[in-house]
Amino acid sequence: MNKVSDGLAILDSDHTELLDTLDSVFTEWALKAGAKKISPPPVYRVAQLEKFDVYDNFPHLALVAGPLRPADESRPDAHRFHPGKLADAHLGLPTATCFGAYLFFEGMRVPSSALVTLANHCFRNEEYFDGLRRLLSFRMREIVALGTYEHTRNVIEDFKARIEAFLGELDLDFTSEAATDPFFDREGGRALLQRLQEVKREFTVDGLAIASVNTHRNFFGERCGITVENGSSHAFTSCVAFGLERWVSVLVDRYGTAAKAAEVARSAALNTGSD
Template sequence: MTAVEAPAVDPVRAARLAELGLSWQPSGQAALRGPLLRLAEECDRAFTTLAQIWQADEERHPASLPAQRLQRVDYLRSFPHQATLAARLAEQEANLDAFLDGPVLREDGTVAVTELAAVTQVLTPAACYHLFNDHLGETFDAPRYLTTRNTCFRNERYYVPLRRLSSFTMREVVCLGTSAEVVDFLEQARAALDAFFELVDLPLEWLTATDPFFRPRANPRYIMQRVEPVKHEATYGGDLAIASINRHHDHFGVNFELTRGEEPAHSGCVAFGIERWLFAITDRHGTDPADWPRLADAAAKVRSGLGGGRV
């Protein structure tokens, strides 16, 4: 990929975000503390409250996935430019001695690696992959609703504090079921999100989108997504997707041997990028925490309005 310069960052805003608890690394990683960390946790509480509209079961997963499992859906061929691989030094003593005899770290800050062990793990690119992998081969006799949060990793051409990161936090809610059950879930989710956005005074526009395929025009999945849109993003300020609704059809069901009754399960998900929510809220409502909306309370109102249980 050719190098692309990151958009300019407002230094006044950057300084205020630092006061609120943002530590930013040029590698595209952010650390949070203080008010911003508390806001991030409230965002997640709000999203888990919304997940309880369907009484979604919470799961927790590790930081990486077996490459062999992820490749069931051709991830590495579709997104090689974004994949972050978990690499380590080959464990042979001679190789480790060679590493220790070298500079270990070069003057430019890069690690002076010697031979690497076989790479078998990919750092989590999206939280929902774990859900499909962890339920490999299962059969469901009713629609299944799951939710999880994970730190996700993606290589990007540039990074912008809170807007575009190399590692970021993603909360997802997934439905596994028949085609009709998934469509019903996604319609309910969009209605719930619209009500939530209104309560927290966050103006968002739903835009049709595609996944960021490598060489998209050579990938039949990209062409299919253009012909039959399956991804819709809730976009703030015209260009920042802070949530998305995705219909997978039976793509994951077939490749992870998930069945609903006797047919491959269909699936769909709702995803939230938590750091992007921090940007949107502080941009819309300002940088005084006293002015920030009570997100968890708003989510509870939405859940209550939809019956407070599985719908």
């Protein structure tokens, strides 16, 4: 049985096996598409996340960390540390996995069709928590494209089709809906462009978004100084995101047990050429 409390989950062996099975499927999609694996840290400097307007766009979700002040009495009070015992919080906990890809390529020139995959623990200070559906700390696998606009759009279209086929094989009743993305200025050209052109599509099961495809144009390329080889323009980016515990939740709801859901997931991967 899982241990879930206050937005934090410890998965039992069956649920862990299901999560690992799903992550393997998504990772295999990325590798077959030519992606390289990279490994991000669980936290970043606030200065790094600040580049992406995280604290402007997601202040309600953001979590930060800092060291305790050296003192004779450094134990917590009522199971928490009060502000006076904390030094400045200079570490930021990521709300999304893809940040690691942009920071990895910061200041670099990339091929016109770069593709990487990475997974990380993400953290969101949600208004409420709900089992594995909505957690404070959760795992997210992402596939990130960098390069030309055409490349980033092609990756999005490819993985949209993969996700829809996989959901169909899993016999999950899903919707695919356009959504908005806060990684654009609220005013000006980018805001207008977002209204005219779809930049985010979510795949939802039982009212829960379990995957999304996102295009950010050259926002992250500009913020991180990432340029495309054989040219001076900033790289365009797009990403495909999978909230792993959310997938676990909807599959267990559908099939009753994590063991049965893992069996179905493996079969669906074979039937869609994902294995």
